[in-house]
Amino acid sequence: MLKILAVVIALVIFTSIIWRLLSRRHALPCPTWLSWMVEMDNPFTKVNRAAVIIECLNLKPDMTLLDAGCGPGRISIPASRLVKEVVAMDIQTGMLQRVQQKAKNAGISNIQYLHAGLGEGKLDINRFDRAVLVTVLGEIPNRLAALKEIFHALKPGGILSVTEIIFDPHFQRRKTVLDLAKTIGFREKSRFGNSIAYTLHLEKPE
Numbered sequence: 001m002l003k004i005l006a007v008v009i010a011l012v013i014f015t016s017i018i019w020r021l022l023s024r025r026h027a028l029p030c031p032t033w034l035s036w037m038v039e040m041d042n043p044f045t046k047v048n049r050a051a052v053i054i055e056c057l058n059l060k061p062d063m064t065l066l067d068a069g070c071g072p073g074r075i076s077i078p079a080s081r082l083v084k085e086v087v088a089m090d091i092q093t094g095m096l097q098r099v100q101q102k103a104k105n106a107g108i109s110n111i112q113y114l115h116a117g118l119g120e121g122k123l124d125i126n127r128f129d130r131a132v133l134v135t136v137l138g139e140i141p142n143r144l145a146a147l148k149e150i151f152h153a154l155k156p157g158g159i160l161s162v163t164e165i166i167f168d169p170h171f172q173r174r175k176t177v178l179d180l181a182k183t184i185g186f187r188e189k190s191r192f193g194n195s196i197a198y199t200l201h202l203e204k205p206e
Contacts, residue, residue: 045167045193045197046193047163047192047193048134048135048163050075050078052199054079056161056192057079059082059083062084063084063129063130064086064087064127064128064129064130065079065086065087065129065131066086066087066089066130066132066153067079067086067087067131067132068089068131068146069089069091069118069139070090070095070096070099071134072095072099072102073088073098073099073103074134075132075134076088076099076111077102077106077108077111080108083129085112087112087128088111088112088113089114089116089122089123090114091117093115096115099111099113118146118149118150119140119142119145119146120149121149123150125152126154126155127153127155129155129159130159130160130161131150131153131154131159131160132160133150133160133161134161134163135164135165135168135170137170137172137177138168138169138170138172139170151184151185151186151204156205157203157206158203158204159189159201159204160181160204161201161202162199163198163200164177164197164198165198166197174191174195181202185205187202187203187205188202
């Protein structure tokens with residue numbers, strides 16, 4: 001058993017290194033064939049765990065949630081059980097197909113699927129109560145446009161939750177995220193974790 005665990009850990013480390021090296025040249029989203037990596041909760045950080053991210057959002061049954069860069073649905077699936085509607089958004093068709101299959105297997109019908117990239121203007125204005133970006137922001141070529149689109153898509157008083165961990169190839173420092181967000185009009189509502197693994201809650205003013 002220990003040998004199997006060691007092999008798995010070695011494989012994860014090797015894959016992460018390759019992905020990080022490739023990402024230095026291009027802002028590469030996590031490929032679909034590596035979705036198993038982002039489906040796992042990181043054992044070294046608490047702040048990146050799906051249950052913790054969702055708990056901090058204070059979701060209510062009448063809310064609509066945007067999971068931007070949803071990947072294989074690590075947030076979309078459990079969050080859909082707590083809110084009226086989830087919009088799972090991703091630039092990769094393969095990731096959206098994985099979420100759809102999971103939702104079908106679980107009998108979940110309140111997830112809408114949006115094949116698009118942030119900044120393309122595909123989100124409705126003032127639609128969402130909450131939005132999440134979990135280790136996604138650094139993969140987006142135009143981060144300012146992406147945050148602007150989310151800002152306009154949130155209802156007044158809505159919250160964008162941004163989670164970053166240093167193990168991610170596209171890790172964004174907290175100050176970098178805050179500086180970008182404040183130029184758009186977001187204000188910091190709360191923060192969790194530390195400088196190398198954190199979640200920021202950014203509020204759209206009423």
